[in-house]
Structure formats: structure tokens, C-alpha cells
Amino acid sequence: MDWGSIFSNAMASALGPDAIVYALAAIGLNVHFGYTGLLNFGQAGFMAVAAYGLAASVATWGLPFWVGIAIGFGAALLLALLLGVPTLRLRADYLAIATIASAEILRLVFGSVTLSDWFGGSNGRQQFANTFYDMNPYSSRLDFGLFSFSANDAWVFTVGWFLVALSCLAVWSLMRSPWGRVLKSIREDEDAVRSLGKNVFSYKMQALILGGMFGALAGFMLAIKQQSVIPTDYATDITFFAYTALLLGGAGRVLGPVIGAIIFWFLMTFLGGFFSSAASIDLIPDVVMSDIQASLVRFILVGAGLMALMIFRPQGIFGDRREIAIDGR
Amino acid sequence: MDVETSAKGREALASVPNTPGAPKPDPIVVGDGITRTFGGLTAVDVEHIEIQRGVITALIGPNGAGKTTLFNLLTGFDKPDAGDWSFNGNRLAGLPAFKVARLGMVRTFQLTKVLSKLTVIENMRLGATGQRGEHFWLSMLPPLWRAQEQANTERADDLLRRFKLDAKREDFAGSLSGGQRKLLEMARALMVDPELIMLDEPMAGVNPALKQSLLGHVKSLREEGRTVLFVEHDMDMVRDISDWVIVMAQGKIVAEGRPEQIMADPAVIDAYLGAHHDADLSELDEARIEAEATAELDQEAKND
Numbered sequence: 001m002d003w004g005s006i007f008s009n010a011m012a013s014a015l016g017p018d019a020i021v022y023a024l025a026a027i028g029l030n031v032h033f034g035y036t037g038l039l040n041f042g043q044a045g046f047m048a049v050a051a052y053g054l055a056a057s058v059a060t061w062g063l064p065f066w067v068g069i070a071i072g073f074g075a076a077l078l079l080a081l082l083l084g085v086p087t088l089r090l091r092a093d094y095l096a097i098a099t100i101a102s103a104e105i106l107r108l109v110f111g112s113v114t115l116s117d118w119f120g121g122s123n124g125r126q127q128f129a130n131t132f133y134d135m136n137p138y139s140s141r142l143d144f145g146l147f148s149f150s151a152n153d154a155w156v157f158t159v160g161w162f163l164v165a166l167s168c169l170a171v172w173s174l175m176r177s178p179w180g181r182v183l184k185s186i187r188e189d190e191d192a193v194r195s196l197g198k199n200v201f202s203y204k205m206q207a208l209i210l211g212g213m214f215g216a217l218a219g220f221m222l223a224i225k226q227q228s229v230i231p232t233d234y235a236t237d238i239t240f241f242a243y244t245a246l247l248l249g250g251a252g253r254v255l256g257p258v259i260g261a262i263i264f265w266f267l268m269t270f271l272g273g274f275f276s277s278a279a280s281i282d283l284i285p286d287v288v289m290s291d292i293q294a295s296l297v298r299f300i301l302v303g304a305g306l307m308a309l310m311i312f313r314p315q316g317i318f319g320d321r322r323e324i325a326i327d328g329r
Numbered sequence: 330m331d332v333e334t335s336a337k338g339r340e341a342l343a344s345v346p347n348t349p350g351a352p353k354p355d356p357i358v359v360g361d362g363i364t365r366t367f368g369g370l371t372a373v374d375v376e377h378i379e380i381q382r383g384v385i386t387a388l389i390g391p392n393g394a395g396k397t398t399l400f401n402l403l404t405g406f407d408k409p410d411a412g413d414w415s416f417n418g419n420r421l422a423g424l425p426a427f428k429v430a431r432l433g434m435v436r437t438f439q440l441t442k443v444l445s446k447l448t449v450i451e452n453m454r455l456g457a458t459g460q461r462g463e464h465f466w467l468s469m470l471p472p473l474w475r476a477q478e479q480a481n482t483e484r485a486d487d488l489l490r491r492f493k494l495d496a497k498r499e500d501f502a503g504s505l506s507g508g509q510r511k512l513l514e515m516a517r518a519l520m521v522d523p524e525l526i527m528l529d530e531p532m533a534g535v536n537p538a539l540k541q542s543l544l545g546h547v548k549s550l551r552e553e554g555r556t557v558l559f560v561e562h563d564m565d566m567v568r569d570i571s572d573w574v575i576v577m578a579q580g581k582i583v584a585e586g587r588p589e590q591i592m593a594d595p596a597v598i599d600a601y602l603g604a605h606h607d608a609d610l611s612e613l614d615e616a617r618i619e620a621e622a623t624a625e626l627d628q629e630a631k632n633d
Binding site: 173180184185192210 | 431435443471474
């Protein structure tokens with residue numbers, strides 16, 4: 001078994017474009033769920049409208065790349081408003097249902113035959129990020145010794161981690177301010193906040209928009225890194241993997257989603273590589289499972305790991321045990 | 330104003346008649362025809378209510394009388410089926426709860442609502458109004474709000490000392506005892522600097538020692554010139570600190586008056602304790618059972 005390549009693949013995945021996309025999506029969910037208590041199960045929808053806003057603008061309508069980015073952000077803003085106005089006055093679980101439903105509706109609309117002239121149906125849209133790659137300063141592979149990135153991946157890697165750092169800085173500066181205090185208070189008890197003269201609806205809307213903007217960044221990075229958007233990339237599992245990353249790192253902590261995304265992708269790739277090579281060299285006999293089946297064991301293990309985390313360390317890696325203890329009172 | 334307002338308010342109450350919905354000389358809250366139904370049940374049906382400025386008014390009544398519902402309606406936490414009410418001359422009907430609070434009418438809750446995972450001092454800071462740092466864009470520029478935050482923190486620390494919570498300053502509010510939570514909620518409401526503070530059962534679940542200091546705190550609110558309206562079941566507290574008592578039963582105001590008059594009012598005693606409260610129940614029962622038994626025997630005798 002080639003431990004070296006399993007490990008270096010896992011490292012490349014943990015620090016590469018995959019982790020960046022999930023870190024950004026999870027930072028958005030952290031603003032929604034970790035700080036404000038909004039149960040947004042439709043982060044995939046925010047990612048999809050941004051990615052398709054960019055891809056269709058450039059590939060279908062021939063607009064410049066940066067106009068496409070602006071349209072993508074605009075679409076995410078519009079989605080936040082459309083979702084928020086009817087649901088933010090209701091209890092948290094209604095928002096969860098409304099967001100998961102609208103993310104699915106968006107995915108089906110983007111994949112629909114009727115609109116395939118715009119969005120390309122199930123084939124999606126390709127080759128819309130040339131402007132981005134034209135700016136690439138790297139001309140050859142970027143070598144980190146243990147693993148290396150192609151020139152294009154290296155550019156995504158550089159811009160991506162810069163965006164993650166910028167997002168963390170924004171979240172940190174917002175959440176230590178009185179504005180962030182209002183969000184955290186809404187998470188604890190919105191009636192109490194209302195009784196003190198704060199417009200709770202407005203704050204929830206601001207939080208929904210802000211988290212949606214981080215989701216839009218994640219959607220852009222996902223679309224750009226593969227120069228392609230296809231509807232299946234924006235299915236609900238991306239939302240739930242982002243939640244896994246968030247809970248792993250610790251909700252309500254600035255660096256929680258980032259560390260969570262890195263660990264999540266390291267484990268996913270490491271376990272996937274380990275099980276498929278174990279099956280291919282017959283360490284796991286074919287009678288037990290084929291190598292295709294073996295590569296899926298990682299999902300079971302990650303799920304089991306998440307359960308263990310919830311039982312033994314519910315606050316995540318960065319969380320404060322004292323905070324969790326309060327819930328038990 | 331302060332002490333003067335409250336003294337004047339109390340004096341003025343002397344001439345107010347003891348009729349439900351009696352007009353007051355200087356009302357801070359005036360309400361008319363406020364009704365709220367839940368399905369077939371009329372929870373609140375108040376024809377007229379006035380709350381005198383600068384005094385402590387108690388709202389009492391048996392469970393289910395509609396006291397808390399009236400609180401919710403007045404403060405915008407619930408919408409009535411009909412009715413109109415004003416605070417300091419501003420119409421409040423249809424106004425959302427946060428705007429009511431901004432006008433200076435702040436309430437607490439029967440089940441305390443502290444923000445468990447925030448520290449005590451952060452709970453307090455939240456109460457301050459007009460914070461520049463609570464605007465999204467300004468919040469990212471600390472120099473614009475740091476001085477205001479400092480001033481709010483000083484005011485919060487003063488209040489924490491007054492309510493003897495300063496030792497708990499950095500603790501999570503969720504780790505406080507029930508009584509301390511009541512104190513924190515009251516102190517936090519004061520951060521809004523309200524003219525009228527509405528306390529929903531401030532004594533529920535508070536131990537007797539803390540009760541005495543809570544009583545003192547409520548009285549001190551009046552001395553500061555604030556108006557207090559509170560819901561309470563603890564009759565000792567009502568007798569001890571209130572200047573005026575409004576009695577509700579089945580959604581209506583059934584009586585009003587100074588506490589010593591109210592405690593002697595037969596309508597109140599009926600509403601609270603039932604019409605037969607001073608009769609010996611065992612005697613009543615015996616008489617009734619005997620009558621029933623006789624009737625039954627007669628019936629049997631007839632059938633035979």
C-alpha cells in the first residue's frame with residue numbers, strides 16, 4: 001500500500017480548492033447558524049445562484065467576467081431577500097424547510113430542459129473563467145514537496161485562501177462589535193432582544209444576506225476551480241457537508257469552519273484512498289466488498305465520527321465546553 | 330422630577346374613585362376597548378384602563394385572568410382583535426414590540442429571558458439604545474463606537490453594583506440562579522432607560538431573602554421617577570409596595586383602588602378566592618351530600 005501517495009493526496013485535498021469551497025460555505029453557515037441561530041439548510045442554493053449568475057452571464061450572454069461576479073452576488077442578495085421576507089418572522093424550523101426546498105427548486109430550474117438555452121440543462125455551462133486564469137501569475141506547477149498543484153490550481157489555491165482569510169477577518173471584526181452582540185443575542189432569545197428595542201427582523205435579514213454572500217463566494221470558487229457549472233454540483237449534500245465541517249470545527253467560532261473544512265477533506269480523501277487501495281491489494285477481500293464499495297466506507301466513517309463528536313465533544317474543536325454545559329441546565 | 334413626580338402621583342391617586350377603568354389625573358398609558366380572543370375564549374376584554382404616571386401599579390387576578398396577555402398586547406408582543414391604546418400620547422396600536430420599547434415602555438418576562446451564552450456584562454450592554462456599533466457598516470470601524478461602548482459599560486457596571494451582580498460580571502448569564510436572573514433582567518431593562526417598566530411576576534421563584542432586596546429595587550425605580558406596572562401573585566408584595574391595584578378576572582377589570590381598599594373589596598375576594606371562601610367547605614359538602622342522598626332515597630321510594 002502506498003501510504004505516501006494516500007497521505008499526500010489527503011494533504012492536497014485538505015489545503016486545495018475542495019477545502020476552500022467548503023470553508024467559505026461553512027463560514028456563511030456559521031454566520032447563519034453559529035451566530036444568529038438561523039437554520040439555513042439551503043446554502044447550496046446561494047452557491048448555485050452565484051455560480052450560475054457568473055457562468056450564464058459570461059458563457060450565455062457574453063458579458064465580462066467581473067460583471068458576471070456582480071450578477072452572481074446580486075442573485076444571492078435577491079435570494080436572501082426572497083427567502084427572508086416571508087420566513088424570518090416565523091419560527092426557526094420554517095426557515096430550514098423553506099431554504100432546503102428553495103435550494104432544490106433552484107437546482108431543478110438550472111437543470112431544466114426549458115431553460116437549457118440559458119443554463120445548459122444537465123450539461124451546465126463551461127469555460128467562463130478565462131479572465132480569472134489569464135491573471136494567473138504561476139506558469140508552472142507549485143510544489144510543496146509532499147504534494148503539488150497545477151498552475152491553475154495554484155492560482156485558485158492562492159485566491160481562495162486569500163478570500164477565506166478576508167472572510168474570517170470580516171466575521172471576526174463583525175462579531176466582536178455591538179452588531180455581532182445583537183446577532184448572538186437573537187440566537188439566545190429573540191423576544192428578549194425585541195423587548196430591548198432592537199429590530200430583530202432587520203438583523204436576521206442582515207445575517208441571512210451576509211451568510212449568503214459567503215455562500216456566493218463558495219459558489220464562485222466551486223464554479224471557477226473546474227471552469228464548469230452542472231446542476232448536480234449544487235445538490236443538498238454540499239450543504240450538509242458544509243454543516244459537518246462547521247460542527248467539526250465548532251459553530252460560533254471564527255476559525256471553526258475553516259479548520260473543520262480542512263479536517264473534513266483530509267479525512268474524506270485519506271479514508272477514500274486507504275479503503276480503495278486496501279481493497280485493490282486484497283487487504284479487504286472481494287467477498288467482503290469490492291474496491292468501489294470500499295471507497296464509499298469513508299462516508300460511513302465520517303458519519304460515525306460526527307456522531308462521536310456530538311457525544312464526546314459537542315462544542316467542536318474550538319468550542320467552549322462551558323457554553324454547552326449551560327444548555328443542560 | 331424624580332421623587333417629586335412619584336409623590337405628586339401618589340397624592341393625585343387619593344382623589345381617584347374606586348371604579349374599574351377610573352380616569353387618572355396624569356395617565357402615562359390609556360387604553361380603550363382592548364379585546365383578544367383565542368378561539369372561543371375571550372382572554373382580554375378591557376373597556377378602559379389608565380395607568381398613573383410616577384407610581385407603582387399592581388395588576389392582580391387569578392390564573393387565566395388575562396394579565397400576561399394584556400402585558401403582551403400593550404407591549405406589541407401580541408396583536409389584539411380590537412382596541413386602541415397610547416403611551417405618553419403616542420398611539421401604540423399596530424406598533425411592533427421593538428418600537429414600543431424604544432418609546433420608553435420596557436417589559437420583563439414571567440419566564441426570565443436572559444441570554445444564556447452571553448456574559449452578564451454583555452447582557453447589560455445589549456440593553457443600551459442608540460448604539461452606533463449596532464449598524465452593520467459602522468460596526469466594522471471600532472473607533473466610531475468605542476467611546477459610546479465605554480460609556481454604556483460604565484452605566485452597566487453601575488447598575489450591576491446596584492443590583493449586586495458585579496461579582497458575576499464575567500459569568501455566563503446561563504449560570505445564574507433564578508433570582509439572579511430576575512435581577513439581571515430588571516437591570517438590563519433599565520439600560521434602555523425606560524419611563525415605564527412593566528414587570529411580569531418579578532417574585533416568581535425568588536427566595537425570601539432575595540425577595541426583600543427585589544422589593545427595595547422596585548421601590549427605587551419609583552424614587553427615580555419611573556412608572557412601574559407589575560403582575561404579581563404574591564399579595565404581601567402587592568400590599569407592601571404598590572400605590573394602586575388593578576384587579577382582573579376573566580379578561581375584564583373588576584376592581585381598582587389603593588391596596589388596603591382592594592384587599593377588603595368583596596368583588597376582589599370573590600374573584601380571587603371564590604364566593605364561598607369563608608364558608609367551611611366540609612359543612613357545605615355535608616349539607617349538599619345529605620340533600621342529594623335524601624333526594625335519591627325519595628326517588629327510590631317513589632319507584633317502589
